[in-house]
Amino acid sequence: MKTLKIQIPNMQSSHCQMRVNSALSTISGVTNITTQSGEASIKVPNNTTSVAVIAVIEKAGYYVTNVGVNFPGMLFSADSNIQHVYS
Structure with missing residues (x-):
């Protein structure tokens, strides 16, 4: 398992957070979803x-500007600046 930290600037209200949480829960194998204003x-x-994760978020009506990836037990993480995913 890896942890993704996703920046979602237009996800601000609790309603938006519930929508993104619901969208993310459709991804196979996803666990430990936490949302707060903007991430x-x-x-x-x-x-x-x-x-795949970004596509689900965009389908829900939101956009992603950055995805950080952290693999447990490894000494590195990676960030990616996102403009738009076209599917």
Whole structure:
């Protein structure tokens, strides 16, 4: 499992957070979804791509500006600046 920290600037209200939480829960294997104003954190299987996660968020009507990836037990993490995912 890896942890994704996702920046979602237009997810501000509790209603928006519930919508994003609901969208993220449709991803196979996702656990530990937490949302707060402007960001979400989820645990997903290692084979789940950031692109798939971003596509689900965009389908719910929100946009992603950054995805940070953290693999437990590893000494690194990666960030990615996102403009838009086209599917």
